[in-house]
């Protein structure tokens with residue numbers, strides 16, 4: 001990528017319409033993405049011999065150099081726009097699958113992987129916040145049919161959030177005052193409440209970054 005300029009005209013920092021896709025990146029992009037997540041899982045827990053570390057460095061350096069020749073801007077990268085993949089293919093997000101996204105709210109299944117470890121075998125609190133931020137943003141976006149940014153996000157951690165477990169996450173706009181959207185949300189492991197949120201999202205003006 002020569003610079004961060006978008007290749008497609010748009011206004012503001014976010015696009016009014018996300019350029020979604022189910023094909024960008026090709027038929028093997030899903031498996032590519034899964035292998036990258038698996039690499040992060042392994043890297044989180046591996047204690048390689050020095051010989052293996054040197055070997056991994058060589059393989060990864062070569063691969064990174066090859067990928068360098070295929071970088072595109074954020075608006076056209078599959079990661080974040082492949083709506084058929086967990087979390088739209090965005091590797092930085094905890095993977096989730098949307099069950100329902102309506103103006104009444106978003107219902108999704110989320111799972112935290114080994115690389116989302118906080119400590120003592122459970123999920124890092126920051127990763128829980130990331131999931132809420134993205135899905136709170138989605139609830140806002142769907143409710144107003146426009147892009148919103150987080151003004152604040154308070155997470156109440158009610159009980160431990162397990163790794164490697166399919167969890168239920170809900171977000172919804174509880175109240176609206178003009179551009180201000182007060183978004184609530186919950187994260188459950190079965191019947192057990194792991195976390196909930198109190199947050200404010202602001203609907204962006206046209207052209208606003």
Ligand SMILES: CCCCCCCCCCCC(=O)SCCNC(=O)CCNC(=O)[C@H](O)C(C)(C)COP(=O)(O)OP(=O)(O)OC[C@H]1O[C@@H](n2cnc3c(N)ncnc32)[C@H](O)[C@@H]1OP(=O)(O)O
Pocket residue numbers: 018083133134135136137138141148149150151152179180200202204205209
């Ligand atoms: C299928 C695809 C899905 C795609 C789904 C994709 C979802 C992605 C979601 C990602 C969401 C993010 O991570 S966004 C990234 C994290 N957030 C940010 O970086 C935001 C940084 N902050 C900003 O850019 C700005 O502060 C804004 C946009 C939040 C607000 O600025 P503004 O637009 O100029 O508005 P401003 O006049 O300041 O505020 C508007 C009103 O909100 C109030 N207000 C503003 N901030 C606060 C605050 N922290 N706490 C209380 N109140 C606040 C003000 O008092 C005012 O109230 P009153 O006087 O009107 O009563």
